[in-house]
Amino acid sequence: MVESLRRHLQPLMPGDSYLTATPFRKIIDEHVESWRAGAKMFLAFGSLALVLAAVGLYSVIAYNVTQRTQELGVRLALGAQQRDVLQLIVAEGFRYAVVGVAIGGIIALGAAGRVQPLLFNQSARDPVVFGAAIGILLVVAIVATLVPAWRASRLDANIALRAE
Numbered sequence: 001m002v003e004s005l006r007r008h009l010q011p012l013m014p015g016d017s018y019l020t021a022t023p024f025r026k027i028i029d030e031h032v033e034s035w036r037a038g039a040k041m042f043l044a045f046g047s048l049a050l051v052l053a054a055v056g057l058y059s060v061i062a063y064n065v066t067q068r069t070q071e072l073g074v075r076l077a078l079g080a081q082q083r084d085v086l087q088l089i090v091a092e093g094f095r096y097a098v099v100g101v102a103i104g105g106i107i108a109l110g111a112a113g114r115v116q117p118l119l120f121n122q123s124a125r126d127p128v129v130f131g132a133a134i135g136i137l138l139v140v141a142i143v144a145t146l147v148p149a150w151r152a153s154r155l156d157a158n159i160a161l162r163a164e
Helices: 001-014 024-067 069-077 082-118 126-152 157-162
Strands: none
Touching: 024 069, 024 126, 069 082, 069 157, 082 126, 082 157
């Protein structure tokens, strides 16, 4: 397309000057590369933080389930259904996640002023972004608690009551 542009513009240019056409993206790339690298780093560190939060919540819930094996065995022996135990464990993990998201949301709202200069045509306090982040974190929290909850719901009451 550059050659076609050059042919059309050359007759309009007086003299023997040579017309150079450079794509706008090539001109701008040098200036926005550092911003792209920063955005990729934010994405990488945010993803890492999400994975660490999920692993941490999974670990806490799994440890809690291990510590409560006898209690869960008693519940199952007394007639609790597997879904009741599953709901109990998932609800506990969800409570942890809600408290963590609330504290993190307050901190994020407070720090939004410092992040605002890094954003282009976007508010640091955008409710859609905050809502999406909260939704993603809560879904990850529920998924992280499902494995220990599933294990807890499958406990054999006899074995659980004999465990130390």
